[in-house]
Amino acid sequence: NAGVTQTPKFQVLKTGQSMTLQCAQDMNHEYMSWYRQDPGMGLRLIHYSVGAGITDQGEVPNGYNVSRSTTEDFPLRLLSAAPSQTSVYFCASSFLGTSGGDEQFFGPGTRLTVL
């Protein structure tokens, strides 16, 4: 049971480049989400999904796309990277549970720098 895995661990992009951050979980969780962590701002929700084929926007969705074709995978795409997207990105997953959700399990993070 690997939990939540993310690749790559580190990435440097030039402005305008595109890339996909990968996230996978092997716990059969319905709920998956992407956060970005910036100093002094905590974690902010980018996009989330409650199941295959269902995604929705979080607090800071602009510049990011997601899709969920399987229960296990939830990739995050940056179509045209900007320096403002320099951050640490965390993927998380959980069962939906009752009354709003359950404990989320976090991946190890991807540190992205956009030059």
Add this chain to the structure above:
Amino acid sequence: AQSVSQHNHHVILSEAASLELGCNYSYGGTVNLFWYVQYPGQHLQLLLKYFSGDPLVKGIKGFEAEFIKSKFSFNLRKPSVQWSDTAEYFCAVTSFSGGYNKLIFGAGTRLAVHP
């Protein structure tokens, strides 16, 4: 929109001192409440959670938190901190609305414990 406020951004304590970190949230409906911890260089881990029942919740490593509904608060406490508690602590709230749940984080409190 929901929001989560953590009152202290940086806290410095000596070992054996008592700790209380404040957390207030803005959502008036049914909520689930969490405290997560991020040790240096690591990803987020759950300290404790409140879904319902006894408003005094005990978590791992001697931490506890009290849910006070009338004050929209969920403060984290530990009677005697150790150097190994040096970390960043995040309060988070989920709410169940429209069939989906979102986990919203506070900005975090960075705790440094000196021997």
